[in-house]
Amino acid sequence: MVRPCVICDKERAVVKRPKTGQKVCRECFYYVFETEIHNTIIDNKLFKKSDKVAIAASGGKDSTVLAHVMKLLNERYQYGLELFLLSIDEGITGYRDDSLETVKRNQQQYELPLKIVSYSELYGWSMDQIVKEVGLKNNCTFCGVFRRQALDRGAVMLDVDHIVTGHNADDIAETVLMNILRGDIARLQRCTEICTTGEGCIRRSKPFKYTYEKEIVMYAYFKKLDYFSTECIYSPNAYRGHARTFLKDLEVIRPSAIIGEAFEVKKEVKLPIQGVCKRCGYMSSNELCKACVLLEGLNRGLPKLGIGKTQRMRKVHGDMPRDTAIIPHFNRIQISNGNYDDSNKPNEELQKNNKIDQG
Amino acid sequence: MSLIKVKLSFSGGMELLFNNIKQKHIEISSSINPPNATTMKDLVCKFNFTILIKISDNLLKERPELFMSGDTVRPGILVLINETDWELEGELEYEIKDGDDIVFISTLHGG
Numbered sequence: 001m002v003r004p005c006v007i008c009d010k011e012r013a014v015v016k017r018p019k020t021g022q023k024v025c026r027e028c029f030y031y032v033f034e035t036e037i038h039n040t041i042i043d044n045k046l047f048k049k050s051d052k053v054a055i056a057a058s059g060g061k062d063s064t065v066l067a068h069v070m071k072l073l074n075e076r077y078q079y080g081l082e083l084f085l086l087s088i089d090e091g092i093t094g095y096r097d098d099s100l101e102t103v104k105r106n107q108q109q110y111e112l113p114l115k116i117v118s119y120s121e122l123y124g125w126s127m128d129q130i131v132k133e134v135g136l137k138n139n140c141t142f143c144g145v146f147r148r149q150a151l152d153r154g155a156v157m158l159d160v161d162h163i164v165t166g167h168n169a170d171d172i173a174e175t176v177l178m179n180i181l182r183g184d185i186a187r188l189q190r191c192t193e194i195c196t197t198g199e200g201c202i203r204r205s206k207p208f209k210y211t212y213e214k215e216i217v218m219y220a221y222f223k224k225l226d227y228f229s230t231e232c233i234y235s236p237n238a239y240r241g242h243a244r245t246f247l248k249d250l251e252v253i254r255p256s257a258i259i260g261e262a263f264e265v266k267k268e269v270k271l272p273i274q275g276v277c278k279r280c281g282y283m284s285s286n287e288l289c290k291a292c293v294l295l296e297g298l299n300r301g302l303p304k305l306g307i308g309k310t311q312r313m314r315k316v317h318g319d320m321p322r323d324t325a326i327i328p329h330f331n332r333i334q335i336s337n338g339n340y341d342d343s344n345k346p347n348e349e350l351q352k353n354n355k356i357d358q359g
Numbered sequence: 360m361s362l363i364k365v366k367l368s369f370s371g372g373m374e375l376l377f378n379n380i381k382q383k384h385i386e387i388s389s390s391i392n393p394p395n396a397t398t399m400k401d402l403v404c405k406f407n408f409t410i411l412i413k414i415s416d417n418l419l420k421e422r423p424e425l426f427m428s429g430d431t432v433r434p435g436i437l438v439l440i441n442e443t444d445w446e447l448e449g450e451l452e453y454e455i456k457d458g459d460d461i462v463f464i465s466t467l468h469g470g
Contacts, residue, residue: 015444221370230372
C-alpha cells in the first residue's frame with residue numbers, strides 16, 4: 001500500500017495525527033509536533049526573554065518530552081530562557097526513587113541544572129510515612145496538595161519566574177470532566193487556563209495544552225527518549241481512571257472531544273477569594289491552606305483533620321498546640337545558590353524557625 | 360499453511376501487564392482461521408487465550424480489561440506495526456507477515 005506523507009508527499013506516512021487525521025512521515029511529524037508547541041508558546045506569550053523557567057520533571061513521559069522540547073525550542077527559536085529541572089521527591093520507595101533516577105539521567109542528557117525538593121525536607125513526612133498513618137484511602141489528597149505547594153516552594157528556591165508542567169490535552173480533558181462531576185465550579189473555570197498566577201506566586205503554564213497524549217508517546221518512542229512508566233504503588237487513582245477510560249473511548253469516536261476551551265462562570269457567581277494562609281503564607285482561599293491543615297492533622301495524630309469535618313474535629317480536639325511543627329513560612333524560603341542537590345537533608349534551621357514563628 | 364515469526368514488544372507500562380516482559384518472539388500459524396491469512400484480530404484475540412497464558416502466568420487472563428476492550432485493543436494503548444501507527448495499517452484487519460515487528464505502548468501509565 002503506497003501511502004505518502006500528506007505534508008512532504010515523499011516519505012511514507014507512519015503516524016495518523018489524532019487532531020487532524022493527517023497521515024505524516026516521521027520527520028514531518030517531528031516538525032509539526034514541535035512547531036505547534038512553539039506556536040502555543042508564542043500565541044499565548046508564555047515567556048519573556050531571559051525568563052528563568054523550571055520544568056516540573058517527574059521522569060514520566062510528559063515531563064521527559066517537555067524537557068526535550070523546551071530545550072530544543074529554546075535553542076531553535078532563541079527564546080533566551082534559562083531552564084531548570086525541578087523534581088519533587090514524595091518519598092515513595094520503589095516508585096519515586098526509581099523515577100528520580102530517570103530525571104537524573106535526563107539532567108545529564110539535557111545538561112540542565114536539577115533541583116529536588118523532598119516532602120521529608122519540607123513537611124517532615126514522606127509519603128511512605130503518611131500512608132502508614134492514614135492508610136490507602138485519602139493518601140492521594142495529601143500527595144496532591146503537598147506536591148502543588150512543594151513545586152512552588154522549589155521554584156522560589158531556584159529563584160525562577162515560571163514553572164512549566166507536562167499536562168497535555170488529554171489530562172486537561174480528564175480534569176474538566178472530574179470537576180464537572182464534582183461540581184467544583186471554581187476549578188472548572190481555572191483548570192483549562194494555559195497560564196495561571198497566584199498572588200505573589202510564580203506563573204505556571206502548560207505548553208502541551210493542545211498536544212495529544214498519543215503524539216507525546218509517539219514522539220518519545222520515535223526519538224527513543226528515556227522515560228519512566230510505572231504506576232504509583234499507592235494510587236489506584238480510580239476516579240481519574242474512570243474519566244480517562246471514558247475519554248479514550250470518546251476519542252475513538254471523535255478525536256476532537258479531547259480539545260476544549262475554558263468554561264466561563266458568570267460574573268454574578270460568587271467564587272472563593274484567594275488570600276494567603278495565615279500560618280505558612282502560601283496562597284489559600286481559607287484562613288489556613290489545605291497543606292497546613294493536613295500537616296497539622298498528621299503531626300497531632302489526627303490524620304482525618306484535613307479530610308472531613310475540620311471544624312467539628314477542632315471543637316472536639318481543640319486548636320493546634322504551640323509546639324507542633326509547621327511548614328516554613330513562604331516568605332522565608334532561602335534561594336539555593338547553584339548547589340541544588342541538597343534535597344535529602346532535613347533543614348534543622350527551618351524547623352527551629354517554625355517553632356518561633358507560631359506565636 | 361506455514362509458521363510465521365513475529366516479534367512482540369511491550370512498553371510505556373504495558374510490560375507490567377506481562378510480568379515485565381519487554382520482548383517476546385513468537386511463532387504463529389500464517390492462517391489461524393483457515394483459509395484466511397492471520398490478521399491482527401487473530402493475534403489480539405489469541406492473546407487472550409494462549410500466548411498470554413504462556414508468557415505471563417495467566418496474568419492477563421484474570422484482568423483482560425487492562426489490555427482488551429470489546430474485540431479490540433483498549434483505547435489508550437498504541438500499536439505500531441513495523442514502526443508504523445497501526446491506524447494506517449488497517450488495525451485489526453492487517454494481515455500479519457513473517458518477520459513483523461509489533462509494538463504495544465501504553466499511554467495510560469504515569470505522567
